[in-house]
Amino acid sequence: MAEIDVGIVIDRLISFLGAEVKLFGRLKKEVEDIKIELDYIACFLRQTDPMVDKEDSNGGFKLWVQHVREVAFQIEDVMDEYKLYHVPVAQHQQQQGLMAFLSRIAHMVQTVKRHLQAASKIRDIKTSVNEIKERSERYRFNTLQHVPGENCDEPIDPRMGLHFVNSEALVGIDSSRQELARRLADAELKRTIVSVVGMGGVGKTTLVKKAFDDEIMAGHFNCHAWITVSQSYRVEVLLRTMMKQLYESRKQSPPVRVDAMDGVELISICRDYLYDKRYIVVFDDVWKEDFWRHIEHALLDNNKGSRILMTTRSMNTAEFCKKSSLVHVHNLEPLPLEQAQELLRRTAFQYDEDKQCPEELNGLTFELVKRCEGLPLAVVAITGLLATKGKDVGQWKRLLDSLSAELDSSPHLSYVKQILSFSYYDLPYHLKGCFLFMGMFPEDYPISCKRLIRLWIAEGFVKGKHSMTLEEVAMTYLSELINRSLVQVSVIDSIGDVRNCQLHDLMREVVVSKSKELGFIQTCPENLSNHDRVARHLSICNKSNNFPMVVGNYQTHSAIFFDIEELPKSFRFLLFTKSKLLKELDFEGAPLTYIPEELGNLFNLKYLSIRDTKVKKLPRSIGKLHKLQTLDLKRSFVSELPVEINMLFNLQYLVAYYKDKQSIYSINSRRGMKLYSNFGSLESLEKLYEVDLEAYSGGNFFRELARLKQLRKLCITKLKSESGNALCDAIQQMIHLQSLRISSIKEEELLHLHKMSSPPVFLRCLRLRGRLMKLPGWIYELRNLTKLTLEWSRISDDSLQILGVLPNLLFFWIFEGYSGAQLHFHKNHFKKLKDLRLCWLNDLKRLIIDEGSLTLALIIGKSGIFQISISFTSRLKEHSMKPTSLVIHAC
Structure with a gap:
């Protein structure tokens, strides 16, 4: 874990020594010396990382590693402080005359002052690094073959007894x-x-x-x-x-x-x-x-x-x-709770004369196995501890309430934690920080994968790979954690991607324990006491409004809020004025109504989410957040972005829309954001979702849109007929586009989307809302298309049939998208289709499905693989219509 922190700092030192900041004279040499020393330390830590993590590792060695981590944090903080008020020269050149001269003089004075302050701190850090090096040599920590105090004998493997499990424990x-x-x-x-x-x-x-x-x-x-x-x-x-x-x-x-x-x-x-x-x-x-x-x-x-x-x-x-x-x-999955409860009862009372669980303990047995989430090892271990409690309801209840503490202290349960910890020890160093960061989320909390990986990216855990975006690399990290059985999949979306995940409760206990030991995460208010410093990451889950007033500590890099009923003004003041090294600020679901101008003070901020808040407006100072990568405004009340947003050149993820639940059947049930001109400067954008075009006219908007060549996901709403060709021209420039959603300004408005000679070849998901009459020909060229949704298209010809040859189409949904009397799925078409939904087809009289179409064998007999949902009911529920015949050839 320490190697992760040192590695991140080394990467930033390289940037610090480069073009980002100009260092003068001896100071640059000092930083170079520190970087070289940290390179050697990182190499050593990478090899010893598994030994450091283990519970039985030498205490002195752990203390040495802790000092290494703290020095790495100091270096990172000094770099951030140095650059905190670093103002580009171009900004001063915008001023004229005497004011420009005075501004430049003031800037020079401040620059010299910052150099002197940074030089003093960096020399202190260099001294600390040299002391760490000398200490490692003095106590032989630089020798991989032997660490002082380590027991030369192999520790007893806590899994040994699993070979000899009593038959009473074989349930389920x-x-x-x-x-x-x-x-x-x-x-x-x-x-x-x-x-x-x-x-x-x-x-x-x-x-x-x-x-x-x-x-x-x-x-x-x-x-x-x-x-x-x-x-x-x-x-x-x-x-x-x-x-x-x-x-x-x-x-x-x-x-x-x-x-x-x-x-x-x-x-x-x-x-x-x-x-x-x-x-x-x-x-x-x-x-x-x-x-x-x-x-x-x-x-x-x-x-x-x-x-x-x-x-x-x-x-x-x-x-x-x-x-x-x-x-x-x-x-092999954990036991269902009923079977886990049976296992606990069977093993807990196997030596009683009647071998029966008393009625008054039934409820507690269920709560105990629920905490174990059906993990047999934990259930059996708990029965050993219960044997020391007799049948006293009070003692059982106290055990349930203190189960987390018992994992560390009780010999009956500590080996459960040991066995689960082996998976953590085996992780490569670049995944350990990602895994521990999941401890920021509360128990049983469904973690959005997109949210998680954006936070990983902002913290610097994700390293770039050739031809892959950071988000794509982060998804490979998450997939590896899932494949290692460390993370559980809880929700999968319609195209098979993991949408939500979570930690098993006992695995989360391992994460929280390890994070506390490393000073990695601090949860408030639970472990706020007895801390002499704030951890790198703050997770605030608090209904009592007992907020930590120490949040202004420079070491804090991220703050995430859960289940907050109120945000005190004093706390908000500290957050926006004192926590100037924050990288991630996540207010999702918090009772927040406005963002102060002081937001612009958080120059290091890379991630800002006000999703599901009541914030209506962003401050103009947001333009100062040049490092911002993620801006999540989903389901907030923000509908118009300040023009300063165009200065966020590193912005990759911009989401802002609100769904009107009162008009769910309307094409305008969602409203998106309005962007000012010159937004094409946001050339790093990978997701833009969704843009409201109602206020735009002319071609300037689409010329700006065409500059966003890195887009992977795009949503455009309220498109007018006359703008269709210009939109097609812009989309052709987005060669990486994977998901596209286009909605017309009203249901009767024609979508003119036929003029696209070179559609994005990697497009996987396409959703068109509005009248088409005829399917655009370029759709048939989308060989990677897996999901197609047509809403209110009212196609009347047979152009839908050609879709059957698309080789990877898995989902085909039509909502009032076809106005013909007969729909025919021809032989050997739609061979990979898994989900077909035909809704609100009021004119349809005859549906014909040929043999070999729609993977017919799955339709007629193999449940769970293929889903077909056909509804002929009007969405307005004014009347109900059914086809006069349904013909399936080849039954």
């Missing part, structure tokens, strides 16, 4: 056990891998052990082996262990020289031994994605029906094997 695994048995005993002769994937503590080892034992007892295999892999391993050691077990399973002695063989010899001996045998081998607790590449050649594919079982927390690890073997992935 019958279907998974049967599935594994079926995979192990099927007729497939080729070597097959069965991977069981799930988060720590979900019961992977227990399930596989029972399935493995059943197969051994049944005698289906000639030889067998069980190998525990874990996070660190040597291939030669694993091969020797496996070979010995394979021989011993047949009551044979392994080769005499087995302990002296190298990797090549071991693989060769294994292959020879397994040549004519049907074997089963388990690799338990696999972490490395490329593990299979190291071991696969030893396990001969001899067409004898051999099986390999693998348990892992990573979906990527499971799927890596597909490169060279048949693979079946079994996702």
Whole structure:
């Protein structure tokens, strides 16, 4: 984790030494020296990061790393302070005469003053860095092979007991056990891998052990082996262990020289031994994605029906094997709450005479397993602690209320935290900060993925990759956390992308504990007391209005508000006047009615959200926020942006619209934002959603729009017929566009969108609201289109039929989009379609679906894969109409 902080600071030092700030004389050399020293420290920390994180790591070493982090923070803060009032020369050149001269003189005086202040602080920091270096040499922290105070013996693995789980603890695994048995005993002769994937503590080892034992007892295999892999391993050691077990399973002695063989010899001996045998081998607790590449050649594919079982927390690890073997992935989920409650009752009272849970404890057993969210390991661990409480309702209730503290202090539960923490320790350094940042969100809070990754980007956790936007890179980070079973998917959108995610409650406890230890996150008011400094990130979830008055501390980089009933004026004053190094400010859902002019003081701000607030106007000082990347005004009352917005050259994400719930059926149920002229200067914009065109006339708007060549998502509302061609010309310039939504100014207004010779080739989602009469020809060229929505198009010809040849179309929704009497889905069209919605087609009399169209087999029998929703009811509910016939050929 410390390596993340140091790495971010090094990146910023490079910028600091470059064109961003001009340093004079000796000061630049001082900064260069600090950067070089930090490079070495970062390299060392990257290698020792897993050792630092672990609970049993040396206390002195942890203290040394903490000092490294604090110095990194100091360097970052000094850079930010130095640049805080750095005014570009061009700004002074705008003034004339005596005022210009006096302004330049004042600027020079302030610049010299800032140089002297920065020089003093940087020299102090350099002294601190040198002291850290000397301390590391004095106490041998620079030696990777040995850290003072470390126990040379291997610590006891808390997962060892999972191999010997009592049968009383086997609840809710019958279907998974049967599935594994079926995979192990099927007729497939080729070597097959069965991977069981799930988060720590979900019961992977227990399930596989029972399935493995059943197969051994049944005698289906000639030889067998069980190998525990874990996070660190040597291939030669694993091969020797496996070979010995394979021989011993047949009551044979392994080769005499087995302990002296190298990797090549071991693989060769294994292959020879397994040549004519049907074997089963388990690799338990696999972490490395490329593990299979190291071991696969030893396990001969001899067409004898051999099986390999693998348990892992990573979906990527499971799927890596597909490169060279048949693979079946079994996702193991936590128990449903009812089964988890049964498990708790069965194990908690297994030694009682009646083995029954008292009636008065039933409600508490449910609340306890709810806190565990069905995680079997935690449920069983809690029963051990409950055994010390007897059947006293009061003690059970106190345990429920103090479960978080018990995870750290109770020997019955601390190992649960240890097992869950292994997943965190295994993360690459660039993902640890991203994962810990999720602790900013309250328990059980549905986290918007878009919101999360924009915050990651603003904090500097996301590194750019060639040909990918930062948002795309951040999505790969989130996908990896999901694949590692650290983050749970809670909502998926219509095109299959993850929309919301969340942390398992117990995994969140790990995150909060680690964040508190590192001073990474401070939640208010829960852990506000006993802090001598404010953490880098503030999460304020507070109905009591007991706000932290220390928020002005320069170390604070982000503040996010949840469930706030009132924002005191004194707190707002501190926030906007004293917290000048803030990077992220998220007021989503807060009772906020205005943003003061002092917003312009937050020169480092990269993320600002006033989504779902009652703010009506942005201050003109927002033009000073030159680093701002995200401006989220969704469902606020802001409808017109100040002209100063055009100075935000780094702005990537601009969203502002409000949905009128009273006119949900109207084409103008949503109102967007109004932009001033010259907004084309916002050339970094990737999302512009949505722009209200009602106030615009002439072609200047569309010339400015065409300058936004980096756009990935665009929404235009209230388009007039005469502007259609100009809009098409602008869209053709947006070669990266992936999502496009266009609405006309009224339902009867024609959308003239036919003039587009080169549509954006990466377009995935297209939504057109307004009369078309005929489908634009360029739509048929969209080979990557996955979702098409037509509203009030009233197409009367057969141009819809041509859509059937689009190779990737998955969703096709029509709302009053067709006015013909007959709609015919021809043979071999719409082969990939998953969701068809036909609504408000008042003139339709006959619907014909040919054999081979709409993946017909899925329509008539396979639920859960294909959805078809057909409604012929008028949206105004004035009358109801049904087609005279529905014809499906080929049933």
